Amino acid sequence: MREAMQNALDLTTISLSDERNAPQVLFLKTLTNVPLLHRDVIRPMKVLAMQNKPWESINDFVVIGQRKHAERLPDAVRFLMDGWTLAAVPGHPGFLCYKADQEQGRPVEKAENQSIVVGPQEALNESLETSLALIRKRLRTPDLEMVPLRVGDLTQTKILVLGIKGIVNEEFMKKIIQRIRDVEMDSLIGAGELVQLLEDQPLSPFPQFNLTERPDNIVACLVDGKVAVLVDGSPYAFTGPSSFIEFFHSPEDYYNRWISSSLVRMLRVIGVIVSITLSGIYVATLQYHYEIIPANMLKTIALSRAKVPFPPLYEALFLELTLEVLREAGARLPTKVGQTMGIVGGIVIGQAAVSAGFTSNVMIIVVSLSALASFVTPSYIMGNAVRxxxxxxxxLSGLWGFMGLMVGLVTILIHMLHLSSLNTPYMTPFAPLRLSDLKDTLIRVPTQLLSFRPFLTKSKRNRMNNLPSLKRK
Structure with missing residues (x-):
């Protein structure tokens, strides 16, 4: 073992006696709960040695919770790197392994990037065991399947694939497990890195798996018949297969009344359409189709652009890039400084740009509305795709006017129609059209009508077998 771990300065070896073949305990002090180790492993072994008991009876003395046996050296090294304690004792080939690791990580905190007003506030964290506990707390069924995997020759990152037996489509489980096993790389740090290696079309700007930090969202996806993947060391998990419309759904939609949830969903979709098209429409209108602008408004726009020497295309690109720089700088700075810099920097730079003649007031309003509309997307990764x-x-709008705008939108639509998630249509239930699934897309019908799982998951079981009446007597 010393030869295999010769570069590990934190490897500690404790010999229970001065004899040549004395039992030895090996552990990494940086990953081990040393007080627990001495209390539950080393002390019982010393008692066993003092009473001259045979070492074959060690399991009667060491009663720590989890124990395993590693006969091969690579398996023993893996247990050691996971924080387990190894014991080499006479009469037992290989190593006895005891779980006395020290929990490394932060406590459960509130969700930051997917915060909601009504509903649970807990978020996953970097500990795989803690994240699994948050899911187990909400999903109390023995049918929860868990397939452990590892990725990374150097990091040996632990991965857990979850699905509910009898509800999840086994083909999805097999596909995602096989794709994870096919990943060959030196290191894997987080779920966001793994998800890019598993997508059907990795070159697309649109995400094909739903990345989430909320355990209630993961449970909802599992209950719908989807597959969830947890990655040790990452506060995010991802679920699949996913459709495009799902990225505009929030767990809060199911905690609120169906009318208000449906209104908010439609506002999100409208906001994304506005975010994508508004700046392009303004550029195309000013450069090629200014005749459609009312005369009174055209005069106002002309006055605001009187000092601007650039065409609307350059003006829009300049402001969009400036806004992206401000957003990125605000995200990288400390929270309080970032908020101040984003607000003050935007006001100061915008006013200075207008005074210097780089842009017009109307263009600032248009670009600001486009940026504001992009924030209504509950999914951060889908928001990045919209950007x-x-x-x-x-x-394209500055190049060919409205024709260029339509070419761009049609190209995006065709691309999305060709996308898939675990070989299922990305634009379902719109293409192919599934009328039964439309009740939980742009709108959310009352919960009593959501008795069937989405066709996307191909599950054979219903959510509710005995439908409650919409109108009780």
Missing amino acids: VVRFPIIF
Whole structure:
């Protein structure tokens, strides 16, 4: 073992006696709960040695919770790197392994990137065991399947694939497990890195798995018949297969009344459409189709652009890039400083740009509305995709006017129609059209009518077998 771990300065070896073949205990002090180790492993072994008991009876003295046996050296090294304690004793080939690791990580905290007003506030964290406990707390069924995997020759990152037996489609489980096993790399740090290696079309700007930090969202996806993947060391998990419309759903939609939830969902979709098209429409209108602007408004726009020497295309690209720089700088700075810099920086730079003649007041309003509309998306990764596709839309609109705008939108639509998630249509239930699934897309019908699971998951079981009446007597 010393030869295999010769570079490990934190490897500690304790010999229970001065004899040549004395039992030895090996552990990494940086990963081990040393007080627990001395109390539950080393002390009982010393008692066993003092009473001259045979070492074959060690399991009667060491009664720590989890124990395993590793006969091969690579297996023993893996247990050691996971924080387990190894014991080499006479009469037992290989190593006895005892779980006395020290929990490394932060406590359960509130969800930051997917915060809601009504509903649970807990979020996953970097500990795989803690994240699994949060899911287990909400999903109390023995049918929860858990398939452990590892990725990374150097990191040996632990991965857990989850699905509910009898509800999840076994083909989805097999596909995602096989794709994870096919990943060959030196290191894996987080779920966001793994999800890019598992997508059907990794070159697309649109995400094909739903990345989430909320355990209630994961449980809802599992109950719908989807597969969830947890990655040790990452506060995020991802679920699949996913459709495009799911990225505009929030867990809060199911905690609120169906009418208000449906209104908010439609506002999200409208906001994304506005975010993608508004700047392009403004550029195309000013450069090629200014005749459609009412005369009174055209005069106002002309006055605001009187000092601007650039065409609307350059003006829009300049403001969009400036806004992205401000957003990125605010995200990287400490919270309080970032908020102040984002607000003050935006006001100061915007006012200075207008005074210097780089842009007009109307263009600042248009770009600000586009940016504001992009924030209504509950999914951060889908919000990033919206930010990306906005730039080619602006460029095509400045190049060919409304024709360029339509070419860009149709190209995006065709691309999305070709996308898939675990070989299932990305645009379902719109293409192919599934009328029964439309009741939980742009709108959310009352919960009593959501008795069937989405066709996307191909599950054979219903959510509710005995439908409660919509109108009780």
